[in-house]
Amino acid sequence: MLTGLKSIPALAEYTVVQRDLSILEYTESRLHFTGISTKESVEMIRQAKKKGLNVTADCYMYNLIFTEEEVLGFDSNFKFLPPLRSGEDQNALIAGLIDGTIDFVCSDHNPEDIENKEVEFDHAAFGAIGTQILFAALNKIKALSLDQKINLISSQPRNVLGVEEAKIEVGKTANLTLFDPDLKWKFTRENNLSKSNNSPLLNTELSGCALGTINQGILSITEQGE
Secondary structure (H helix, E strand, O other): OOOOOOOOOHHHHHHHHHHHHHHHHHHOOEEEEOOOOOHHHHHHHHHHHHOOOEEEEEEEHHHHHOOHHHHHHOOHHHOOOOOOOOHHHHHHHHHHHHHOOOOEEEOOEOOOOHHHHOOOHHHOOOOEOOOOOHHHHHOOOOOOOHHHHHHHHOHHHHHHHOOOOOOOOOOOOOEEEEEEEEEEEEEOOOOOOOOOOOOOOOOEEEEEEEEEEEEOOEEEEOHHHO
8 A cells, every 4th residue: 555556465365265265175175275475374274274174385485585565666576476465474474384384385486578577566567587596585584494495395395296205215216406505696697597587686695506406317517516
């Protein structure tokens, strides 16, 4: 309301969550929510899990590290769907990740051309790039341990989606990410691996970086890992 911009209130999300949970309970089915962003949604899903309903959920990384106050600068790189919300909502998301109410975190990688972002905020497209900096963004959240951060972007999504876990065992094909959780680096247009540059974290110093991967027996090393 302070900005005069069109809003997407919390009510628009949690009323849908409430409806869908009611349908889930009636049908005894399975349901996954993506992009949860409000404290009300988190609590509804928490209670649904306590009742034994087969429900899972994820949230997006930018909702974990930014709040609605960023929008006051009218920078279209902070225009997301769901939108950035209050500090209370943000804290509820983090608490939900810690207690297992929210199962994993998504980057919500949404590359956009320059003409879709460098316009008036109301007319700008939603979203930002995020895959490359997902771990570094999570590293900003001190309430989560390193093990929790890794699980939230690796094992947990596999569990929810029914994908076989990539185990480290003799005879198994290696599927590993090599990373330094403490490496400090600056995210710039020059080292951005996306063809798009729509990110509010461009030109900021980040902590934690993937140095390479071993996938299907092929070792790939990033510039930071050279």
